[in-house]
Amino acid sequence: MNKTIPFAIIGAGPAGLAAAIACGPGAVIIERNREAGVKLLLSGSGQCNFTNTLAKTDFIRACRKAGPFLKPSVYSFDNDYFINLLGEAGCPSIARKDGKVFPVSLKAEHVRDALLKAALLNGADIVYNVHVLSIQKTKTGFSLKTKENTIHCKKLLLACGGASWQQTGSTGDGYAFAQALGHTINPIKPSLASIETAQTASFSHSAGSTVTNVKADFISSGSRHSDTGDLLFTHRGLSGPLILNNSHLISKGDTVRIHLLPEAEKLVSQALQTNPKRNIINALKILPLTEAILTSTLHYLRIYIDTPVRELNKKQINQIIGFLTAADFTVSKVESFATSMSTAGGVVLKEVNSHTMESRLVPGLYLAGEVLDYALPTGGFNIQAAFSTGSLAGKSARV
Template sequence: MNNSTTIIIGGGPAGLFCSLLLAKTGCPVLLLEKMHTCGRKLLISGSGQCNLTHTGTIPSFLNHYGEHGKFIRSALMHFPNHELIRFFEEQGIEFTENEEGKIFPKSGKSRDILTALLNEADNAGVQIQVDEPVQKITHHSDEFVVTTKLTEYYSPYVVLATGGFTYPVTGSTGDGYLFAQEMGHKIIQPGPALAPVYIPEFPFGELSGISFSGARLSVFRDNKKMRETTGDILITHKGLSGPGILDLSRYIRDGDELKVSFLPCQNSANARDELTGYFSSGGIKQVKTILSSLHLPERFARKIMEVAQIPSDITCAQFSKQLRNRLITFLLEYPFSDVRLGDQKDAMVTRGGIALDEIKQDSMESKIIQGLFCIGETLDIDGDCGGYNLQAAFSTGALAASGIHKKITGKKISEK
């Protein structure tokens, strides 16, 4: 192997993209993938349809990475969403945008994206070794020694692109965290993100499939509000999912209390007063009629009255203050106690990872070890639903390729 070869560990979207961009400049690249094939997690992204990215400006992207939007700004500016789309369009892939701004291949097949990446990597001359898991990485005198089950490789540059620890069946088992930690990096405790919430003794399981738009969601821990947001939610057999829950999940820990408003409202006090007025002035109207006027699904309205122990045929005139307040609380702040977050088999991405204060945000190079680059889900970055995580993978991969190219040639890939 050429001793100037860059070794990229991990054949997901970040690793593949970094490898092919670097190889296109003439730099030798070896990519090591422990599974039989590359890109197995990419194939199941977006339920197999591959939500590649999202519409919007880069400043609008930054709010979709929790507290870490500032760090990833350089990568997104270096390789933004429109450049990502153009790259694949040049490979003959057409795209479509849904009403939420999510971008998908028009074919609806993530396989098309992976095939394009593999073809471009092959055309660029990337040497891909599959079925070769890395066992250890050491660094001595400006050179890395990468030990696999088959042999040892030597290189001045190594890229960790091993992904997170979610969907372990695809090969994402957190290997990169261990490698980085052994080389002196701090690891922020990994956990599931973009994950559903499971609720013990969930009272609405029979309503699985019913969704609510613009629900207000609040996370409490030890009676302290930790986070509040709004988003669309979906009732499942065992709890809650949907974009609002998935995006909030990075802040949820097992044992937390989740309070849910099933009615879209910005201010719970105003909404409570408004609902009180509806019921107080309802007269002979049945309570369920008032609920129907709020555009709540009929099955849900019946169930929440049952859970609140309110007779189904009660009229507003018969509605006591105690029962009224209970129902309003259930509608606006239903408390789900001791919730459990879906684990790594359920979560789409990983929160936590290599600490960002130890990574140069203008190149993805380690501040601790020169020549070590960390990209994609190995980093302590996770995005919302909508293509933000794949965009981060491609953008950090592109920036790392440019950073390595500059160390080799003195110029970034974008420079002439």
């Protein structure tokens, strides 16, 4: 690689591959791994939930704070465009009832292979086993230092991903590169992470139980916000979209207040009145919660599950109603970068032109994918956003 590359792309994840497809001839992906899309291969438990069926407006709304920034790229390269592109490259897809879109084969490998095939067919190139160590701006472009040599390019895309699951190659290099070139990096934090709670031991029997469409308040010393979604009890604590989508805003010591059964006062009173001869666990079984959650709740409140209803005192009944109405879980741990699915924080969005993905500070420098400061929900948003921002960067940098 002695020649100057017209458009170098660091990273062969969905953002880098999409940029190579959109740019075509002149684009060269530089990837440190010996194959493309290692993180993509893990996505969706190896099945790759690469997008969803949401209309563009709803997709942007679900992206919360990052929505306005992502709008130009998502509108230019939306889910239909992504689905068609993969289909034409031999990877048809299927939408589940919940709107999540997967390859028909349910094999992430097929998404990766289709993106790679499309990039190569469009005239882009890729080199593997090349780890970029540092970048310098030159008069005519950029020079990229690797262990073996220095690569020169006119335009450059940082598609190096975030800092989670570092064994996939995404070790946070993109943040260091962007910062060295003058960009501001908002502090990074694990995102799409499960949490452990102080109450975990009492609730371990509920592992695998889901409560749909439940409201939670996330309370920390300086702030409080609420969200609604599906909650999953795990062996170690809490997960599911409700927790994952808010995990970047949660810290150790915070309280997660879950409104398991907002109408508990009415429903519990009815359950006890209609079943006075039963024991408490059997009486409560008519509530719309799993038996495991009800058992864990009683266990946590130190109420014996076989206690006859008529032997319950007022305080115990109020405790049950109070907990099911608003249960406080104290966060003892948020999953780390080692296991969180994504990274929040990163290159400050206002320093990037959302209509081209070009840096507002360094002409010829582009940024796309998870290296950017966004924290998106679970459900195909992250791969779609990497694809859309990467495609827009590749189109803008086209030579």
